[in-house]
Amino acid sequence: MPARWSPAGPGAAETDEGGRIVTDVTLREVARASGCSVATVSRVLAGTRPVGAETARRVREAAEELGYRPNQVARALRSRSTGTIGLVLPQITNPFFPSLxxxxxxxxxxxxxxxxxxxxxxxxEVEAARIADLLDRQVDALLVIAADGKRSRDAVERAAAHVPLVLLDRVCGPGVADSVATDNATGMALVLDHLVTTGRRRICFAGAAGTGSAAVERLAAYEAEAGALLPHGSGRVELGDFSLEWGRTAVDRILPSRPDAIVCANDLLAIGVLQRLRQLGVDVPGDVAVTGFDDIPMMDLADPALTTVRQPVRALAAEAVHLLGHRLAGRNDGPRRSVRLAPELVVRASSAPSALRAPRGASSAPRAPRVPSVSSAEDTGSTRTPEVEQ
Amino acid sequence: MPARWSPAGPGAAETDEGGRIVTDVTLREVARASGCSVATVSRVLAGTRPVGAETARRVREAAEELGYRPNQVARALRSRSTGTIGLVLPQITNPFFPSLxxxxxxxxxxxxxxxxxxxxxxxxEVEAARIADLLDRQVDALLVIAADGKRSRDAVERAAAHVPLVLLDRVCGPGVADSVATDNATGMALVLDHLVTTGRRRICFAGAAGTGSAAVERLAAYEAEAGALLPHGSGRVELGDFSLEWGRTAVDRILPSRPDAIVCANDLLAIGVLQRLRQLGVDVPGDVAVTGFDDIPMMDLADPALTTVRQPVRALAAEAVHLLGHRLAGRNDGPRRSVRLAPELVVRASSAPSALRAPRGASSAPRAPRVPSVSSAEDTGSTRTPEVEQ
DNA sequence: ATAGTGTGGGAAAACGTTCTCCAAAAATCT
DNA sequence: AGATTTTTGGAGAACGTTTTCCCACACTAT
Known part of the structure; x- marks a missing residue:
């Protein structure tokens, strides 16, 4: 090891014969190289206190020369802040989450x-364990997309006692923590409004039975809206889970009641519905309109393209981070905030009015024009442009 | 602050009136509560050295009582290992990545x-910055899905000098770092073999022009295989990028040469191809077969369902982690390993032989049976070929 | 002159672990 | 019995920062 005490020569980082960096440069070494104390170097580099111009220059020079990089772990230990946020989610493979x-x-x-x-x-259970692990790792805060409305609650509540925590996309119980989510009620209202406007009257619902907030709220919203809008009240409701498979089975249960529209609580489910309907020779949107929820990627290329409710993904993320920042800056107290962001209706072929429907065949699939969002709270909105193909 | 010096009463974690935990329990407090030294407590809890049975019991009891959780940051600082791995990827929204x-x-x-x-x-550029940031955060190792075969190289190489680094799914240059990827050549061979076997002869290729390893290798494999298998050598080749849009345009360029199959370097691209073909009234798979690569989610529900090459995602991940473990355990030297894992052909409707094709219409979409993978070398799925790019 | 008032800089104490020494006690060997 | 080795436990030095003191010096205001 010859390079150990090299006096700040222009060799920068010290390496062994294999090219691996052997010694990480520390504050001490920068101090020695620039002829001043560790404290001074820290002050110059962190800018926490004014320091003489000449000294500052020497320090910066030495740091540059040696290729100094502050050790974030040491910094974290001392300053009690890792600059790290834990992001807990149910399943990254759920196609809605990657964009979030x-x-x-x-x-x-x-x-x-x-x-x-x-x-x-x-x-x-896994969720609780992962949260605990993240806390041990001293995350500054947690962003949690709760796996289950009920069973996630305990762990979330406990965690929220330690660090700022924001629930994202799915809430669990009131007052557990700050939360940011899509306004499911508004979304469902947009869908039903659209369907009724385009002449549908026998509107059924395929949803999920779980306790997740999406399942519960979307069902509730459907029932409320349908009860208000439709002559015979809400139509047949079938509850299973959020899977494609369930979408297929739901069709078999719903079809006997002769619907002219099936509202799905979720895009995946809607895809299953679409598949089964095609299999049975039911014409979409001629006989039955189908709608989804979430606008996961590629829904514009289902056959027919799926009318759905687009969640304001970017705004959700921004708001969640904003809330975290708020908690991190001030003292972590004050009332819980619960933010709801309005989604946007994306009308595609699967809900086109029968009159406008083109004949099935070789020619281009018909695409209804996108209607503008009825209520899109902010213009920071969405980057994704399913720039409708025609 | 009354609760500060409470003598290990069964109140466990100390909380203020708001329920927030004020004081994190440290080794010192466990030591005091169990009447022994910090060193001993550490030894008991970490199990680094045997300790008297009675003392151990007392310590464990106190730790349990106080709800002690080791501070991973402090541990990391001292032991120079954070237990943290950086995962760097080009775009989480690329539908192939979430499962990985x-x-x-x-x-x-x-x-x-x-x-x-x-x-x-x-x-x-962003990639380089993110890698640097992760290194500052003292990750124990890096897992990198390189954004670009050429322009990622420098940053990757520099990083590999600091920590163990494994390139995942996309390689960049030989000998830069350990790498684990799908064997694109085998995958492409499976596709062409299948197409030729089912009677296709005028097989064209829609690929990407980039320098990413997937783009390059899949093209090369197509040309090699097609040159060997087909009477007139390889067919028309169109290169753009890996997007859906390019898939659509590629069709317009390829179609004049009257292909009976279009091999796509990627599923996204294949979807674009499918869309445009349908728009133009070309029958798939009757007139033209279409194949993809990757088997991203939902490709089974494209219309028609897409024949594609499924990457061995789990095995890729396992092998990458295994390699990391190896580097982390031993000294971080020895020759670079380059592992290629054989993918699996998934035959679906988009490449069904014309004869077997069911009439378009109401009945269930035809699904060809899945053929078993032609070459899955070991049951770990691993074709361990150090250094080879065939 | 003396007392105030900044200002630039260093020594050293944290932060919460792990780990290296040492010392005492206990067990084993001559 | 003494001479070893083996256990068991404690004191304290790291790890690389940030931050709190405190001192020395140069001014300015009495």
Whole structure:
């Protein structure tokens, strides 16, 4: 080891014969190289206190020369802040989440924070364990997409006692923590409004039976809206889970009641419905309109393209991060905030009025024009442009 | 602050009136409560050295009582290991990645490690910055899905000098770092073999022009295989990018040469191809067969369902983590390993032989039976070929 | 002159672990 | 019995920062 005491020569980082960096440069070494104390170097580099111009220059020079990079772990230990946020989610493979993760990651990175990712496999037990692990790792805060409305609650509540915590996309119980989610009621209202406006009257619902907030709220909203809008009240309701398979079976149960529209609580479910309907020779949207919820990627290329409710993903992420920032800045107290963001209706072929429907065949599939969002709270809205193909 | 010096009463964690935990329990407090030294407590809890039975019991009891949780940051500082792995990827919204991320995350968590996620927006500059940030955060190792075969290289190489680094799914240059990827050549061979076997002869290729390893290797494999298998050598080749849009345009360029099959370098691209073909009234698979690559989610519900090459996602993740473990355990040297895992052909409707094709209409969409993978070398799925790119 | 008032800089104490020494006690060997 | 080795436990030094003191010096205002 010859390079150990090299006096700040222009060799920068010290390497062994294999090219691996052997010694990480520390504050001490920068101090020695620039002829001043560790404290001074820290002050110059962190800018926490003014320091003489000449000294500052020497320090910066030495740091540059040696290729100094502050050790974030040491910094974290001393300053009690890791600059790290835990992101807990049920299943990254759920096609709705990647875009949300992306937006969250970018928003946090823009603030100089990093994201510790924890995938829970849709299991609240695992979720609790992962949360505990993240806390041990001293995350500054947690962003949680709860796996289950009921069974996630305990763990979330306990965690919220330690660090700022924001529930994202799915809430669990009132007052457990800050929360940011899509306004499911508004979304469902948009759908039903659209269907009724385009002449549908026998509107059924395929949903999920779980205790997740999406399942519960969307069902409730359907029942409320349908009860108000439709002559015979709400139509047949079938509850299973959020899967494609369930979408298929739901069709068999719903079809006997001769619906002219099937509202699905979720895009995946809607795809299953679409598949089964085609299999049975039911014409969509001629005989039955189908709608989804979420606008997961590729829904514009289902056959027919799926009318659905687009969640304001970027705005959700931004708002969640904003809330976290608020808690992190001030004292972590004050009342819980619960933010709901209005989604946007995306009308595609699967709900086109029968009159406008083109004959099935070789020619281009008909696409209804996109209607503008009825209530899109902010213009920061969505980047995704399913720029309708025609 | 009354609760400060409470003598290990059964109140466990100390809370203020708001329910927030004020004081995190440290080793010192456990030591005091159990009447022994910090060192001893550490030894008991970490199990680094045998300790008297009675003392151990007292310590464990006190720790339990106080709800002690080791501070991973302090531990990391001292032991120079954070138990954290950086996962760098081009775009989490690329539908191929979520499942890979999931498998990686699970595999790492099973080893008690956590994942720091960095999404680069497909930008090598951003990628370099994110890698640097992760290194500052003292990750134990890096798992990198390179954004670009060429322009990612520098940053990757520099990073590999600091920590163990495994390139995942996309390689960049030989000998830069360990790498684990799908054997694109085998995959392409499976496709062409299948097409030729089912009677296709005028097989064209829609690919990407980039320098990413997937783009390059799949093209090369197509040309090699087609040159060998087909009477007139390989067919028309069109290169753009990996997008759906390019798939659509590629069709317009390829169609004049009257192909009976279009091999796509990627599922997204294949979907675009499918869309445009349908728009133009070309029958798939009657007139033209279409194949993809990757088997991203939902490709079974495209219309027609897409024949494609399924990457061995779980095995890729497992192997990558295994390689990391190897580097982390031993000294971080020895020759670079390059592992290629054989993919699996998934035959669906889009490449059904014309004869077997069911009439378009109401009945169930035809599904060809899945053929078994032609070459899955070992049951771990691993074709361990150090250094080889055939 | 003396007392105030900044200002630039260093020494050293944290932060919560792990780990290296040492010392005492206990067990084993001559 | 003494001479070893083996256990068991404590004191305290790391790890690389940030931050709190405190001192020395140069001014300015009495």
């Amino acid at each position: 993760v992306r937006e969250v990651e970018h928003a946090l990175h823009a603030e100089g924070r990093a994201v510790l990712l924890a995938d829970c496999d849709d299991d609240p | 991320v999931r498998e990686v995350e699970h595999a790492l968590h099973a080893e008690g490690r956590a994942v720091l996620l960095a999404d680069c927006d497909d930008d090598p």
